[in-house]
Amino acid sequence: SAVISQKPSRDICQRGTSLTIQCQVDSQVTMMFWYRQQPGQSLTLIATANQGSEATYESGFVIDKFPISRPNLTFSTLTVSNMSPEDSSIYLCSASREGRDTQYFGPGTRLTVL
């Protein structure tokens, strides 16, 4: 398994501002992912964070709104840009290792936009 931490655990932000969420894995992993979970809903994949190249975004998510970095095999960031109340959600990062399909999740970042 992989131990994943996220910072911040929660935040309350003003409309129009941006927030960067950090995800740290305790060991090198092949794949890292970012998900959004809206209140009472399931998880929706935002993007796959690729090490050394641009992230791969799912339909409905764009780089300008959710820029992602992955500078190495243990760390990634997700920025939620120009936030609106509709961005209030839990944002989760996950990771999986080479040759393994199982994904392990961080504790999530609970974001509230006023």
Place this chain on the structure above:
Amino acid sequence: GQQLNQSPQSMFIQEGEDVSMNCTSSSIFNTWLWYKQDPGEGPVLLIALYKAGELTSNGRLTAQFGITRKDSFLNISASIPSDVGIYFCAGLSGSARQLTFGSGTQLTVLP
């Protein structure tokens, strides 16, 4: 895109009872995963299934990968209060590395 139909949406059971939930899809999956999410936490992996027909246990939990590769179920035996939470199935297909998640089953265990 792919969709997973997870049922039931919620369950209220008495402590000590067994519970079963399942996921079905119109598409074939190569891997099925079952997660539990407690309030304010991220999903925690319970069981991973990699082969059609596979039956895997983790303590009181048992999950099976359907032989058609389009469904999976999770059973919890002799439920206890700490089993309360939301259970999600998730599937992985083809060469895609992205998981598709079910809508979740909210489990409540009554004393």
